[in-house]
């Protein structure tokens with residue numbers, strides 16, 4: 001399917017009756033297969049997965065261990081190529097890209113947020129936020145201003161010169177989120193972003209994702225936690241390398257999940273005051 005067909009199909013699937021405002025796709029995945037060829041066997045980690053992610057969507061990818069989540073994430077992040085099928089980023093099919101092209105698009109157009117933050121210990125907050133630009137060369141006054149703005153955006157305006165070891169886990173994850181936005185990515189790709197965080201900090205990070213998504217940012221997040229997935233707009237479930245379910249999250253369930261987490265945080269903070 002061409003990108004244009006994909007956009008059209010997204011329009012018909014996602015915006016019935018709104019031909020004047022088609023939603024473009026952040027990515028379109030068609031019949032995606034990934035086989036790992038080992039000495040004695042071939043592992044079929046993905047066996048024909050198809051789904052689209054319109055711009056502005058917030059997708060949680062779930063599934064049991066071994067269902068293919070990391071394999072899919074690696075391809076969404078341009079870290080690996082499919083065996084068959086296509087994965088479109090804009091007009092580009094990653095299946096047809098060279099390794100150099102993949103590396104380029106990875107550094108320029110994907111915003112990664114990892115469970116373990118992956119910050120560079122020797123660099124300050126602002127310098128860590130600028131890391132995606134290192135691959136492209138120049139960091140001028142405009143880029144520095146933007147990285148400071150992003151640090152402020154995630155509530156770290158008073159920590160610009162701090163090193164990661166001087167920050168809490170939640171603060172480090174905020175730096176990672178700011179870094180993920182530096183290149184105006186197709187989407188933020190988050191792998192268990194709250195996996196190392198306590199519930200108060202988890203709530204802070206999920207609130208930042210809520211706000212970014214409300215501003216139009218596309219978020220694709222892998223999680224094992226139901227209460228994290230319920231904060232997304234849609235849950236894609238994999239099973240045995242296939243798409244098992246692809247369901248929207250009821251807005252009432254989203255709001256209830258948000259409210260439950262807020263109450264939980266207030267309770268923890270009250271207990272901490274005692």
Ligand SMILES: Nc1ncnc2c1ncn2[C@@H]1O[C@H](COP(=O)(O)OP(=O)(O)OP(=O)(O)O)[C@@H](O)[C@H]1O
Nearest residue numbers: 036043044045063064065066067068069070071072
């Ligand atoms: N590099 C590899 N070489 C061979 N097999 C692999 C490789 N990576 C993953 N697999 C296999 O592919 C299948 C899917 O693995 P994947 O890591 O994508 O699942 P997952 O859903 O992310 O699991 P988990 O939740 O445990 O991280 C598994 O059977 C796994 O053993």
